[in-house]
Amino acid sequence: MLTLYIIDTCDTCRKARKALEEKGIAFKTYDLRKDGLSAGLLEHILEGVALVDAVNKRSKTWRDLSQEEKDSLDTSARQLIIQHPTLLKRPLLEVGDKTFLVGYRDGDYDQLGG
Template sequence: MTRLSVTLYGIPNCDTVKKARAWLAAREVEVRFHDFRKHGVPTDRLARWIAAVGWERVLNRQGSTWRQLDAATWASVVDAPSAAALLARQPSAIKRPVVEWGRGEPAITVGFAADDWQRRLHP
């Protein structure tokens, strides 16, 4: 069986990212962490996430970054290309964490869901 490869994308001071990283560490899962603040948002990955789960799921409309944007910006986000453009400029508006669960072609999850993650670790 191929070893599970996990890449977690987020911001280190985000409470949900901290919780997710602690959960994975407690289960001794090796994680590659990609910090949006230090390394930016990989545009090829962003496109893959949007294709996999939909732009509405990747965009965090509940977060403070979204709420601080002006109404014109809110109105301009109407589809995958407009969401991708905003998220590339404002990585803090990405719902976190984004996780690529890989055994070959990675599966994508957005947000932290312990029950779902447990199933992914032990299919």
């Protein structure tokens, strides 16, 4: 079964969930804020998504970080993401072992079938 990693208040996550439901695709959701983001789960995600692609530099959370935190991203990214799950790009759709679709735009899930 597919897993959709979301933050419930994210509009793009809602669109992704709706697209999967409309296609009749079975999936479970995992709310990164409510359900928590452990170091183990983050490592699991980063096995399928490059760290540079996982950090959402367009988020309010990113903009609110100090310049020092942004500059130390190479060494502290994992710790920052665990502290601030909204730094992780989302939604993340886990479609297979170590295979993730990052973000969502209309039509992204068309190839998944139903």
